Amino acid sequence: MTDRSIAGVGAYAPADRISAEEFTEALGTFGGTGIRQKAVPGVDEDSLTMAAEAATIALETTAVDAGDVDGLLLATTTPPMDEEDPTPRLASMLGLDRSVETELQTGSTLAGVDALTSALERTDDTATLVVASDAPRGAPDSAIEHAAGAGAVALVLAADGSAPVVDRATASEPYPGTRFRPHGSGETTSLDATAYERSSFSETLGDAADGVDVDGIDAAAVQAPNGKLPYRAAGALGVETDDIQRCATVHDLGDVGAASALLSFAAAVDDGAERVLIAGYGSGASATALVVENDGVETTLETDADGDDLSYARYLRRRGELTSGEPDGGGAYVSVPTWKRSIPQRHRLEAGVCPDCGVLSFPPDGACDGCGGLVEYEPIRLPGTGTVEAVTTIQQGGAPPEFVEQQARDGAFQSAVVAFDGPGGETVSVPAQVIGSVEVGDHVEATIRRIYEQEDVIRYGFKVRPR
Amino acid sequence: MTEAYVIGAGQTPFGAFADESYRSLFQRAYESALESTDGTIDSDDVDEAVIGTLGVGGRQLGLSGPAVTEHVGLDGVPCTRVENACAAGGYAVRQAVQAVRSGMADLVVAGGFEVMTDMSGDLTKYWLGVSGETEWERLTGTTFAGVYAQMASAYMDRYDVDTEPFSRVAVKNHANGAKNPNAHLGFTCSLEDAEGGAPVADPLNLYHCCPTSDGAAVALVASEAFLEDYDGDRIRVAGVGASSDPVGLADRDTYTAIPASERAAEAAYEMADVGPAEIDFAEVHDCFAIAEVLAYEDLGLCERGEAPTLLENGTTDLDGDLPVNPSGGLKSKGHPIGATGTGQVAEVFKQLTGNAGERQLDDPRRGLTHNVGGSGGAAVVHVFEREVAE
Numbered sequence: 001m002t003d004r005s006i007a008g009v010g011a012y013a014p015a016d017r018i019s020a021e022e023f024t025e026a027l028g029t030f031g032g033t034g035i036r037q038k039a040v041p042g043v044d045e046d047s048l049t050m051a052a053e054a055a056t057i058a059l060e061t062t063a064v065d066a067g068d069v070d071g072l073l074l075a076t077t078t079p080p081m082d083e084e085d086p087t088p089r090l091a092s093m094l095g096l097d098r099s100v101e102t103e104l105q106t107g108s109t110l111a112g113v114d115a116l117t118s119a120l121e122r123t124d125d126t127a128t129l130v131v132a133s134d135a136p137r138g139a140p141d142s143a144i145e146h147a148a149g150a151g152a153v154a155l156v157l158a159a160d161g162s163a164p165v166v167d168r169a170t171a172s173e174p175y176p177g178t179r180f181r182p183h184g185s186g187e188t189t190s191l192d193a194t195a196y197e198r199s200s201f202s203e204t205l206g207d208a209a210d211g212v213d214v215d216g217i218d219a220a221a222v223q224a225p226n227g228k229l230p231y232r233a234a235g236a237l238g239v240e241t242d243d244i245q246r247c248a249t250v251h252d253l254g255d256v257g258a259a260s261a262l263l264s265f266a267a268a269v270d271d272g273a274e275r276v277l278i279a280g281y282g283s284g285a286s287a288t289a290l291v292v293e294n295d296g297v298e299t300t301l302e303t304d305a306d307g308d309d310l311s312y313a314r315y316l317r318r319r320g321e322l323t324s325g326e327p328d329g330g331g332a333y334v335s336v337p338t339w340k341r342s343i344p345q346r347h348r349l350e351a352g353v354c355p356d357c358g359v360l361s362f363p364p365d366g367a368c369d370g371c372g373g374l375v376e377y378e379p380i381r382l383p384g385t386g387t388v389e390a391v392t393t394i395q396q397g398g399a400p401p402e403f404v405e406q407q408a409r410d411g412a413f414q415s416a417v418v419a420f421d422g423p424g425g426e427t428v429s430v431p432a433q434v435i436g437s438v439e440v441g442d443h444v445e446a447t448i449r450r451i452y453e454q455e456d457v458i459r460y461g462f463k464v465r466p467r
Numbered sequence: 468m469t470e471a472y473v474i475g476a477g478q479t480p481f482g483a484f485a486d487e488s489y490r491s492l493f494q495r496a497y498e499s500a501l502e503s504t505d506g507t508i509d510s511d512d513v514d515e516a517v518i519g520t521l522g523v524g525g526r527q528l529g530l531s532g533p534a535v536t537e538h539v540g541l542d543g544v545p546c547t548r549v550e551n552a553c554a555a556g557g558y559a560v561r562q563a564v565q566a567v568r569s570g571m572a573d574l575v576v577a578g579g580f581e582v583m584t585d586m587s588g589d590l591t592k593y594w595l596g597v598s599g600e601t602e603w604e605r606l607t608g609t610t611f612a613g614v615y616a617q618m619a620s621a622y623m624d625r626y627d628v629d630t631e632p633f634s635r636v637a638v639k640n641h642a643n644g645a646k647n648p649n650a651h652l653g654f655t656c657s658l659e660d661a662e663g664g665a666p667v668a669d670p671l672n673l674y675h676c677c678p679t680s681d682g683a684a685v686a687l688v689a690s691e692a693f694l695e696d697y698d699g700d701r702i703r704v705a706g707v708g709a710s711s712d713p714v715g716l717a718d719r720d721t722y723t724a725i726p727a728s729e730r731a732a733e734a735a736y737e738m739a740d741v742g743p744a745e746i747d748f749a750e751v752h753d754c755f756a757i758a759e760v761l762a763y764e765d766l767g768l769c770e771r772g773e774a775p776t777l778l779e780n781g782t783t784d785l786d787g788d789l790p791v792n793p794s795g796g797l798k799s800k801g802h803p804i805g806a807t808g809t810g811q812v813a814e815v816f817k818q819l820t821g822n823a824g825e826r827q828l829d830d831p832r833r834g835l836t837h838n839v840g841g842s843g844g845a846a847v848v849h850v851f852e853r854e855v856a857e
Contacts, residue, residue: 327589334602342602363603369718390722392616393669394608401589403608415609417617417717429717431600433607440624451606461606 004120004128005161007064008298010057011266012050013039013151013253015307018315023146026312031143034227038149038254039303040310041135042435043318043410044449047076048086048460050152051133052093052448053302058129058154059094061300066095070125072102073118075111075132075258077181077188079104080458089460090131093347093448095381109134109179109223110282111258112153117288119157120165128157134257138187140321144179145187147226149254151303153263163269163297165290169211172286175200179225179283190283201229204287205279206236212277212289214238219273221264223281224250230279237279237289247271253303263303265292270299323408326454327401336457346461349384349420349446351428352377360428362420369428382428384446385467386420388438389429402452418444418464435465443467469691471567472701473851474574475504476816478684478809481801482651483584487681489520493535493580496683496806500576503816504699508687510539514572516546517562519555519579520805523586523594535580544576552598553754555579556684556808557709557838557847563688564704564849573693579810580683581803591679598841600715609668612676614716614842615755616668621722622757623670625772630670632775633756634661637674637798639778640753643785644795646826651680651801675756680801684810700820705741705833706850708734714844725758725843728765732837732848736767739833739850743767746850747831748789748818750811752839753796762837763791766848785826793818793826808838808847819853 017037023030032038041050051074059066072094074087087102103118105111112132119128133152138144177191178200190197205222220243222230227250234241247268249256256263261280268276269292278290316322344350345363352364355378359370364377393414399407407413414434419427433451438444444464451461477499479492487495501508518532528534532548551558556579563577586594599605599614609617623629638658644650656674664672694701710730713719720726736742743766751766753759763774768789777783783791794800794814797807815834817823836849 334606338602390617390621390716392609392613392620392671393666394610394613395666395668398610398612398667399608400605400610402606406608413608415607415613415617417722431604431607431609431715431717440620459606 003123003159004157005164006155006292006297007158007161008058008062008156009153009266009269010054010061011151011153011263011301011303012053012057013303014041014045015305016040016042016310017305017307018310018312022310022312022315030146032147032226032254034251035147035254036251037305038147039151040315040318041150043406044463046080046450047078047133047135048080048090049448049450050135050150051090051131054133054152054154055090055094055129055131057300057302058156061298062156064127064156067097068126069096069100069129071119071122071128072096072100073105073115073130075105075115076134077106077109077111077257078135079106092343093460095348108282108284108286109257109260110280110286110288112260112262113278113280113288113290116155116262116290117168126158130155130157132259132262134259136188136255136257138189140316142189144190147255149256151249151253151256151259151263153259153266155262161297162295163292166293167212167291168289169208170286170288171204171207171211173204175283175285178285198229198232200283200285201281202233202236204285205233205281208287208289209237209277209279212291214277214291216275217243217277218275219247219268219271220244220277220279221247221261221268222279223261224248224264225255227251237277239277247273252305266299266301269294269297270301318409320409323405325405327404339459347448349382349462350379351382351422353380360422360426362428362430380423382420382422386418386427386444386464388440388442388444389417389419391416391434391438391440402454406452414438416464432462432464435463438466468568469570471564471704472689472694473686473704473812473816474689474697474699474701475500475508475687476685476813477503478649478806478813479682480649481680481682481803481810484681485585489580489582490535490538492582492681492683493578494539496578496580496685497539500685500687504687507697507699510541512574513541513544513576514574515566516541516544516576516578517549517559518546519549519559519808520581521550521552521555521598523581523583523804536576541576551845552840553752553802553804553807554838554840554845554847555805556810557836558808558845560686560688560809560812560849561707561709561847564707567688567690573690575688576685577688577809578683578685579805579808581805582681583679583803584681604715604717611842612668612671612755615757616671617716618722618761619670619757622760625723628775630662632760632778633671633675634658635778636753636756636759637661639784640792640796640798643793643826644799647795647800650795650799651678652799653795671755671757677754677797677802680803682801682803682806682810684806684813686809686812686816702816702819702851702853704849705852706735706739708732708738709847711845712843714841716842719843725761725765725839725846727843727846728762728837728839728848731846732766735848735850739852741833741850745833746789746835747833748793748828749791749835749837750794750814751791751796751837753792753798754802758839759791759796766835766837790828793823793828808836811836811838812849815851819851
């Protein structure tokens with residue numbers, strides 16, 4: 001087996017929700033069986049930004065230094081691009097070392113549990129970061145779309161963690177057509193052959209669970225494509241439905257795809273469960289069962305529904321079903337190579353200290369803001385907290401073209417000048433888009449979001465939100 | 468060193484002119500400037516041309532200066548295009564003055580033009596942000612209105628005022644523009660109208676923002692030697708000042724002032740050997756209402772934080788002690804970017820030579836122009852003086 005164990009867990013879910021009733025009212029039906037409400041990503045959120053949120057929380061929770069992370073595994077069925085590895089950007093956002101070994105697990109909802117089992121084999125790492133993040137999508141009239149939620153979970157693995165994986169088993173059986181996304185499609189679908197899908201789910205999960213000792217399980221973190229299917233598999237898994245319900249996140253977050261079983265695991269250990277079955281399932285079909293003994297693993301879950309309750313119309317607008325994308329045109333173009341040069345600032349708020357006068361500059365190029373010298377700055381990562389110095393709300397129709405689609409989907413937004421905190425009480429002023437609403441004098445913190453997309457390339461960077 | 472004089476100036480109406488090209492607009496402005504000299508000047512007298520334009524909407528072409536000067540028959544006249552965003556025109560005047568004062572030219576055409584209303588909505592969105600700080604400021608999703616609105620938010624926070632001073636700028640400038648046949652938005656509005664405008668970038672609403680306009684304006688700048696054989700009207704360029712600052716707001720030392728304006732004004736006053744108290748009226752850069760509020764303070768027309776009082780007590784009204792923007796300013800007269808600075812000079816020329824029609828001020832002697840590029844990355848100030856017999 002392995003000497004690795006789970007040292008800490010962080011979880012993140014978008015703050016906004018839509019209720020099942022909103023769907024029923026709008027469509028006369030709701031296909032997300034057993035789901036009360038689900039998390040809806042912000043217009044500037046995706047699997048990568050949520051992964052960065054969860055991973056940041058996990059690192060803070062465990063007080064593991066980013067420089068000590070040797071392995072980074074990201075699991076999602078919805079990577080931002082069909083082809084292009086998102087893990088270098090995630091590593092950059094987290095400030096991991098350039099030598100960190102990264103791995104992307106995708107292609108099925110089992111990817112999250114697969115990433116954990118892969119990470120357990122990384123025995124030479126000081127610390128390993130496993131991040132599962134997902135925001136599935138389906139056709140607007142499909143059960144998959146109705147159930148599709150959003151969320152992310154990150155596990156820090158180390159030799160001295162307090163939650164070892166004590167047992168594990170895997171099973172697979174060919175079951176084509178139960179849940180799939182064809183080439184070139186952004187929408188996951190299924191043949192909707194209900195009995196066939198149920199047997200795929202219960203059979204493979206049951207076979208995997210047969211290979212582990214489920215005695216004494218007090219919580220079962222089971223893959224949850226909706227709010228009913230995991231309970232139907234309780235018998236095959238050899239657990240009680242109460243064990244599943246104890247840590248189920250699907251009822252309030254929806255189907256979180258590759259993050260599903262691990263997010264429920266996070267809820268289980270956060271609730272003090274001592275022996276947890278993790279039961280991951282992916283269409284195709286394969287399943288993995290893990291048994292974790294928890295001796296007080298550190299957890300921080302930022303998954304509360306403290307945002308807006310969306311109407312169905314606003315939900316469709318947010319999803320981009322009613323908008324037409326970036327306008328045509330030209331002018332004031334920022335090339336991708338230009339953007340790439342600024343990534344240390346965009347991802348990590350890397351400022352510069354003048355070696356001559358000590359004044360902080362952001363971005364750290366050109367003449368020093370303090371002494372005017374053309375110097376080689378000493379890089380310094382700002383903590384990301386600051387105070388609003390000036391702010392405006394860009395009203396509908398008034399956004400630059402890069403932000404027209406965002407505004408069409410989500411309405412007016414704020415742009416501010418923020419005095420970011422630096423060392424020794426010094427600050428440096430930087431413009432930033434605001435998530436939510438602030439006033440002059442408010443305290444804010446930076447987080448990673450999609451800034452805009454142009455030429456099919458997504459630009460990620462920091463925004464600020466109230467603190 | 469020779470003095471420089473403006474001996475003629477003219478402009479097209481500012482507005483939306485679907486049947487005009489940038490060349491035809493420039494031609495009309497040039498002809499208007501020649502007419503202001505009573506036909507005593509023609510193209511053969513011109514030694515040099517300096518043309519301000521940003522070139523929005525696909526007209527950001529190489530050689531757009533010669534493209535307009537050759538079009539009007541300034542054959543072979545050396546021409547340079549000046550681009551300093553919305554201050555392009557003011558800087559063209561400054562370059563013309565420098566050419567005259569250096570002795571290299573005796574008569575210089577300082578012109579500007581812009582065509583902004585013939586683009587699709589999509590192209591307009593792309594072009595209107597080109598003069599801000601692109602990589603950081605614009606990519607927070609802000610626009611010019613947004614950056615000025617940020618300044619407004621900081622001003623309101625610092626001086627504990629609401630939006631009423633901004634609305635008073637709109638009321639005053641529309642009242643003046645209604646008397647100007649060249650104004651783009653020559654209608655009047657009430658304080659209630661201006662306070663209730665549709666929000667653009669909070670705290671600024673539509674009444675706090677100038678329009679985008681088509682238009683051209685030309686000033687003729689001459690040397691003392693040229694005036695030996697010239698009997699027409701002239702106003703002396705008493706002072707010139709200009710300054711630059713970081714293009715992005717966050718990089719500046721203050722958000723409740725435009726330091727480039729302050730420095731430009733100090734230099735212009737020093738050259739003219741006058742102070743703000745000796746200015747009879749001013750054409751200031753009110754692209755957004757907060758910009759006029761800041762201009763009063765940057766130009767030394769009042770103390771910091773006192774601009775709202777000037778507006779409230781009518782000091783800067785057309786019949787006040789210190790009229791500001793008798794033309795209607797950018798707010799009402801319009802803002803064809805490259806033509807705005809030369810258009811301000813055209814207004815000052817008219818006022819100081821008694822040709823301002825219904826909005827003519829009572830025998831003014833000194834007028835000031837203040838032209839800002841972007842949100843304060845460049846500023847240029849001129850003091851003009853009607854010489855009177857001692």
